[in-house]
Amino acid sequence: MLSPFDFVQDLLNPDLRFLPKALLVSMMASVVAGVIGSYVVLRGMAFIGDAVAHAVFPGLAVAFVVQGNLVLGGAVAGVATAILVAIFSQNRRLREDSIIGVFFVAAFALGIVIISQAPGYAGSLQQFLFGSITGIPDEDVVTVAVTGAVLLLAAFFLHKEFVAVTLDREMARATGLPVFALDLLLYIMVAIAIVISIQTIGNILVLALLVTPAAAARLLTDRLGVMMLLAPVIGAGSAFVGLYLSWSLDLPAGGTIVVIATAVFLLAWAFAPRHGLLARYLRRGSETVVGENSATKAKAAS
Amino acid sequence: MTALEVSGLTVKLGGRRVLHDVGLSVDRGEFLGLVGPNGAGKTTLLRSILGIVSPERGSVRIDGEPLARARTKVGYVPQRSEFAWDFPITVEDTVLTGLTRRIGWLRRPGVAEYDAAAEALERVRMDHLSERPVGELSGGQRQRVLVARALALQPALLLLDEPFTGLDMPTQDLLLELFAGLAAEGRAVVMTTHDLLGALHRCSRLCLVNRTVIADAAPAELRDPGVWMSAFQLQPDNPLLGILEVA
Numbered sequence: 001m002l003s004p005f006d007f008v009q010d011l012l013n014p015d016l017r018f019l020p021k022a023l024l025v026s027m028m029a030s031v032v033a034g035v036i037g038s039y040v041v042l043r044g045m046a047f048i049g050d051a052v053a054h055a056v057f058p059g060l061a062v063a064f065v066v067q068g069n070l071v072l073g074g075a076v077a078g079v080a081t082a083i084l085v086a087i088f089s090q091n092r093r094l095r096e097d098s099i100i101g102v103f104f105v106a107a108f109a110l111g112i113v114i115i116s117q118a119p120g121y122a123g124s125l126q127q128f129l130f131g132s133i134t135g136i137p138d139e140d141v142v143t144v145a146v147t148g149a150v151l152l153l154a155a156f157f158l159h160k161e162f163v164a165v166t167l168d169r170e171m172a173r174a175t176g177l178p179v180f181a182l183d184l185l186l187y188i189m190v191a192i193a194i195v196i197s198i199q200t201i202g203n204i205l206v207l208a209l210l211v212t213p214a215a216a217a218r219l220l221t222d223r224l225g226v227m228m229l230l231a232p233v234i235g236a237g238s239a240f241v242g243l244y245l246s247w248s249l250d251l252p253a254g255g256t257i258v259v260i261a262t263a264v265f266l267l268a269w270a271f272a273p274r275h276g277l278l279a280r281y282l283r284r285g286s287e288t289v290v291g292e293n294s295a296t297k298a299k300a301a302s
Numbered sequence: 303m304t305a306l307e308v309s310g311l312t313v314k315l316g317g318r319r320v321l322h323d324v325g326l327s328v329d330r331g332e333f334l335g336l337v338g339p340n341g342a343g344k345t346t347l348l349r350s351i352l353g354i355v356s357p358e359r360g361s362v363r364i365d366g367e368p369l370a371r372a373r374t375k376v377g378y379v380p381q382r383s384e385f386a387w388d389f390p391i392t393v394e395d396t397v398l399t400g401l402t403r404r405i406g407w408l409r410r411p412g413v414a415e416y417d418a419a420a421e422a423l424e425r426v427r428m429d430h431l432s433e434r435p436v437g438e439l440s441g442g443q444r445q446r447v448l449v450a451r452a453l454a455l456q457p458a459l460l461l462l463d464e465p466f467t468g469l470d471m472p473t474q475d476l477l478l479e480l481f482a483g484l485a486a487e488g489r490a491v492v493m494t495t496h497d498l499l500g501a502l503h504r505c506s507r508l509c510l511v512n513r514t515v516i517a518d519a520a521p522a523e524l525r526d527p528g529v530w531m532s533a534f535q536l537q538p539d540n541p542l543l544g545i546l547e548v549a
Contacts (some may be wrong), residue, residue, distance in 0.1 A: 160410070165388050170354070176373050216389065222390045
């Protein structure tokens, strides 16, 4: 196994220029995914994230076949699906999860059909699905940085509106906030966050970057601001450690990053200060002695 | 002074006529109980007043103005189940979300908003819990937070939708006292409820609704069992009618 020092040397090695690029892109993408993912987790829209992640695929396929810009192609397809889901879910007869089930499989199927038209598609298919740290063009580093910055700015400036809509849609409507437009915008931001994360981590695993760090952060804090700082830190940390392990042990990058993030989530689940398994176990122990405490909690829960 | 004026309001939802020719006028200082069976259109009436549902015919005026210009004069307290209580947010920040629209796009709450939130929390006697995450509050405390969120706008009209669902008697009593007090300070308070006894006891006026207004008077003038039987489709031997006699 490579020591961290060797890893740093490899990062600086001009013959391995793709390595720092991959690290930079996956860490930037993780930061953005952590912030946007916090909304996804709090609104319980992980399934929508999954849908958009899959729906990005035909866009990537078209861009690949016509040799266009992959980020742009994916963004167009993801945003189109997000809009379709938002519009179709206004119909009350079908529940949103059915609509999503229809669209995301259809989009994925379309992607497979399209990419099969490209010569030698098997290799690129694997690259799309599981990610790759080689072959990220320089302009994509810039694209990810600029789009990521735009997403973070949008989240910063619309934060109080997103919170109001998530907390209580009825009240948001009553005070005259454009609830549908804000929903749509959030879907679009999720789509773009997914597209910029897809290159290193792959289409199948990208949802983990959005959901896992934010879910771990939620377990660790009851403060939204802290959660939205912790999630990107967990994401970027997982990306760094994952890429290091992947490089030194010759493991697939996307899978390793997700495994690390999941390990952080499990640790948070077990050891979180207030909501973790251990804390609950200890509290239950002390409650049987005090007694009074559990009565107040039962009242709070009712 | 008339805070709410509803006239000739007819609302269709999904092709079905839910409200027909509803007329209602509420002055500042009044505490109006809106009662009627499930499906009578009580919540639809509130949502039409708020402009969430657009009526087929009729008009709603707040403080003499059409809703579009008077939106910030209406405070709304939706049913507690509409709120995401697992959201990581403190009591104070929750109250501030009621001001989101007033603060405006791209701006953060300023001193005026923090003052309004603090004042509203003090009014519902929740100021000592302003840093508490909302998930840790009891049912009655949660209801108080939602009332404070509506009060932060300093509304002329306060609309409460089923504030007592799932709350025990002492909690209901304290809340009724709070709502009556808010009305006495010069707001118009309109509350939908299934708690007929509490409404008879505390509201200054009751409005019996079933698709349209069936009766609208002070509780003492609503002794006629006929209007209750018609509004709630009760049989003549229903125990409620006996309670009305002695109330």
